[in-house]
Amino acid sequence: MIDFFLGHYSYWLTTLLLCIGLYGILFKRHLLKKMIGLSILQTSIIIFYVSIASKGGDATVPVKAAHLPVDNPDLYINPLPHTLMLTAIVVGVATLGVAFSLLMAIWNRYQTLDEQELLDKTQND
Amino acid sequence: MIESHLPVYIPFTFLAFSLVIPLLAIWKDDWSQPVATAGAGGAALLSLYGVLTHAGSEPLRYYFGGWPPPVGIEFVYDGLSAFMLAVVNIVTFLVLIHSRKIRLAEFASKQMAFYSVVMLMMLGFNGMILTGDLFNMFVFLEIASLSGYALIAIGGKPAPVAAFRYLIIGTVGGSLYLLGVGFLYNVTGTLNMKDVADMLPLIAAERSLVTALILMAVGIGIKSALFPMHGWLPDSYTHASSTSSALIAPIGTKVAAYVLIRILLFTFGLEQINAVVPLTTILGLLACAGILYGSIMAIAQFELKRMLAYSSVAQIGYIILGFSLGSVLGLIGALLHVLNHAVMKACLFMVAANLRLQEGHSDIRRMDDSYRLKYPGTMAAFTLAALSMIGLPPLAGFFSKWYLALAVIEKSNWLFLVVLLVSSLLNAVYFFRILEKVYLKNPKIQETGAPPITPRQEPPASMLWPTLILGVMLLALGLGNVPIVNFLEGAAP
Numbered sequence: 029m030i031d032f033f034l035g036h037y038s039y040w041l042t043t044l045l046l047c048i049g050l051y052g053i054l055f056k057r058h059l060l061k062k063m064i065g066l067s068i069l070q071t072s073i074i075i076f077y078v079s080i081a082s083k084g085g086d087a088t089v090p091v092k093a094a095h096l097p098v099d100n101p102d103l104y105i106n107p108l109p110h111t112l113m114l115t116a117i118v119v120g121v122a123t124l125g126v127a128f129s130l131l132m133a134i135w136n137r138y139q140t141l142d143e144q145e146l147l148d149k150t151q152n153d
Numbered sequence: 154m155i156e157s158h159l160p161v162y163i164p165f166t167f168l169a170f171s172l173v174i175p176l177l178a179i180w181k182d183d184w185s186q187p188v189a190t191a192g193a194g195g196a197a198l199l200s201l202y203g204v205l206t207h208a209g210s211e212p213l214r215y216y217f218g219g220w221p222p223p224v225g226i227e228f229v230y231d232g233l234s235a236f237m238l239a240v241v242n243i244v245t246f247l248v249l250i251h252s253r254k255i256r257l258a259e260f261a262s263k264q265m266a267f268y269s270v271v272m273l274m275m276l277g278f279n280g281m282i283l284t285g286d287l288f289n290m291f292v293f294l295e296i297a298s299l300s301g302y303a304l305i306a307i308g309g310k311p312a313p314v315a316a317f318r319y320l321i322i323g324t325v326g327g328s329l330y331l332l333g334v335g336f337l338y339n340v341t342g343t344l345n346m347k348d349v350a351d352m353l354p355l356i357a358a359e360r361s362l363v364t365a366l367i368l369m370a371v372g373i374g375i376k377s378a379l380f381p382m383h384g385w386l387p388d389s390y391t392h393a394s395s396t397s398s399a400l401i402a403p404i405g406t407k408v409a410a411y412v413l414i415r416i417l418l419f420t421f422g423l424e425q426i427n428a429v430v431p432l433t434t435i436l437g438l439l440a441c442a443g444i445l446y447g448s449i450m451a452i453a454q455f456e457l458k459r460m461l462a463y464s465s466v467a468q469i470g471y472i473i474l475g476f477s478l479g480s481v482l483g484l485i486g487a488l489l490h491v492l493n494h495a496v497m498k499a500c501l502f503m504v505a506a507n508l509r510l511q512e513g514h515s516d517i518r519r520m521d522d523s524y525r526l527k528y529p530g531t532m533a534a535f536t537l538a539a540l541s542m543i544g545l546p547p548l549a550g551f552f553s554k555w556y557l558a559l560a561v562i563e564k565s566n567w568l569f570l571v572v573l574l575v576s577s578l579l580n581a582v583y584f585f586r587i588l589e590k591v592y593l594k595n596p597k598i599q600e601t602g603a604p605p606i607t608p609r610q611e612p613p614a615s616m617l618w619p620t621l622i623l624g625v626m627l628l629a630l631g632l633g634n635v636p637i638v639n640f641l642e643g644a645a646p
Contacts, residue, residue, distance in 0.1 A: 146314055
């Protein structure tokens with residue numbers, strides 16, 4: 029049982045992060061805090077990908093070095109998830125940018141970022 | 154030459170134009186709209202050419218950089234994606250022609266940014282349709298979504314709030330999809346859809362597959378506004394500017410539904426799915442709930458655009474219902490409905506835009522019989538689209554419902570048949586309510602004996618003609634549905 033938890037500790041931590049992110053998105057009333065939750069959620073998925081790339085044992089980062097023979101894939105971790113996550117990070121940055129510009133537009137129009145107050149104020153429009 | 158590169162030319166027309174528009178705007182800001190329209194027109198012509206030349210032939214696979222899959226990324230140009238590209242790009246072309254005057258009225262500045270982002274969004278949709286790679290799908294999905302958020306934020310005063318809510322929900326959807334792809338990659342070791350499909354029967358890791366499947370279905374379901382994940386849609390469509398909603402409403406959710414078809418039918422395969430989890434039954438029931446909920450909510454609305462938004466929730470249900478049946482007939486019904494609904498919804502949103510330009514509102518309560526005299530063309534197009542939504546023959550909407558009904562009867566699923574019939578009646582309720590106000594009630598004639606002279610106030614020709622063309626297209630698509638159905642039959646697996 030202990031092995032089951034300790035052996036998968038990175039997945040447990042990712043799940044915890046994912047839940048923290050979802051909690052922020054669902055229960056925080058301030059829109060900026062929702063954004064923080066969203067960012068945590070995306071980060072947890074990035075960490076998930078990075079941890080599935082791991083092979084355990086002697087595998088290390090795929091950088092060419094004298095003591096690492098190129099013909100033995102067991103010595104390298106899987107580089108593909110890392111490259112995929114580079115793209116995902118860029119997507120996340122773009123999402124943050126769009127979200128912050130939307131928040132600025134909301135602030136300029138309603139002078140508040142509180143969800144409940146916004147609901148009350150948008151009711152009349 | 155053009156044949157083998159066709160799958161790339163179509164999306165990259167949009168990419169090229171999204172870059173050309175800002176450069177041209179330095180010199181002539183006013184050219185953004187004609188240039189964007191020309192770009193969409195070019196892409197529409199190319200995709201129409203592709204449909205005509207590639208009908209029934211082998212799928213065209215384009216390997217980027219010459220790297221064959223599973224190492225490289227590929228675009229798959231088969232009957233299905235050719236069909237979707239043609240639908241999406243032709244509707245976009247007409248909406249962009251229509252956009253000139255209404256955009257000037259709704260927001261005069263920043264047209265360069267607007268059209269450039271529209272082109273980017275279309276690149277995203279075209280890429281989603283074409284790509285044969287699961288991670289590449291995520292990238293195109295996010296390109297389309299991010300541009301969509303920006304486009305929805307341009308509009309009425311509450312538009313940024315609606316766009317922000319859409320952004321939160323949409324990004325959670327995209328992230329869940331990404332997580333699902335991660336699970337799938339973990340057990341298959343590949344991201345290519347065809348490769349995954351070949352690999353799946355060999356894999357025993359059932360729990361990972363079910364998790365991946367559910368995460369991906371929920372992620373795409375959010376993007377396609379499948380009930381009960383539709384919460385973002387009504388506000389977004391209502392508050393967005395007329396052009397944005399006329400672009401996103403007919404295309405956005407349809408493309409997401411198509412992605413669901415691609416992933417569930419072509420990558421996982423319905424038999425394999427149903428062996429482990431009754432996903433198609435769940436999807437079918439959700440679709441039914443969505444159809445009824447959307448139709449009933451549409452009846453309760455007093456704003457034309459909001460009513461159309463709720464009706465979109467219902468219509469996406471038809472598409473999901475069709476393919477969740479898992480038969481060829483159901484798939485044909487679903488795809489035919491993708492085409493018909495794209496044309497109908499674009500036409501209806503254009504009518505709403507025309508009314509907003511001329512009257513300053515699109516409130517159903519304030520419509521009366523003078524509309525018939527003021528807007529004979531616009532209201533004629535509205536009538537065609539409304540009757541098609543209800544499903545009266547020989548308009549296009551009848552035939553998609555007909556094939557859906559045939560597919561349901563084939564499976565002897567009587568609950569779904571009842572839902573189809575009841576929802577048609579509900580559609581009739583919310584459209585006849587408007588038709589009655591415009592065409593039937595005529596208290597002024599009774600009072601004075603002669604109708605008052607109302608001058609025509611049709612919107613400018615650049616707005617009226619696209620609306621009318623879409624209306625007449627519905628008639629043409631209905632009368633000429635046999636070749637389309639034959640084409641789809643050939644495209645279905």
